[in-house]
Amino acid sequence: MLKKLFVLAALLLPACFAHAHEYKVGALEIAHPWSQELPPNAPTVAAYFIIHNTGKSADRLLSVDSPIAAQAQLHEHVMQGDLMKMQQVPSVQIPAGGTVTFAPMAYHVMLLNPSDRSLLSDGKRFPMTLHFEKAGDVSVEVAVQKKPPESAQGHVHAQ
Numbered sequence: 001m002l003k004k005l006f007v008l009a010a011l012l013l014p015a016c017f018a019h020a021h022e023y024k025v026g027a028l029e030i031a032h033p034w035s036q037e038l039p040p041n042a043p044t045v046a047a048y049f050i051i052h053n054t055g056k057s058a059d060r061l062l063s064v065d066s067p068i069a070a071q072a073q074l075h076e077h078v079m080q081g082d083l084m085k086m087q088q089v090p091s092v093q094i095p096a097g098g099t100v101t102f103a104p105m106a107y108h109v110m111l112l113n114p115s116d117r118s119l120l121s122d123g124k125r126f127p128m129t130l131h132f133e134k135a136g137d138v139s140v141e142v143a144v145q146k147k148p149p150e151s152a153q154g155h156v157h158a159q
Helices: 002-019
Strands: 022-025 028-036 044-053 059-065 069-080 083-088 092-094 098-102 108-114 125-132 136-145 156-158
Touching (some): 028 125, 044 059
Antiparallel strands (some): 022 028, 044 098, 059 125
């Protein structure tokens, strides 16, 4: 009986990891990378995720890249007068003990001129690598969804 339980556990373990959508590098936890399904001719794709820093010192997201786009940029939305404007930023600070949410109308990754559009439909995933100043690099799988998750609100907070 015990042997059968071990076999069953061994068979189920890979399935659990296959559905996991959280990643860790150093003191940083990256949760639910996602992108919204786009029309066929859209010139850009935005990617979103949440970064939580469990460490006692700040880190910085320096850059991002993906094989589905020749160029990836870090962007943020800022209010200038009465207009909301999107602008590129050189990096994003991840405060010690804090969380930064990449979401629509907040920080996000802009992937320019995506080359493999077959990966940009609902239910598909595409690879992306985040490059941090202290924690190093982490590769994630971005889930493409028809609609943003209910919790897609941009914010930064220290705990």
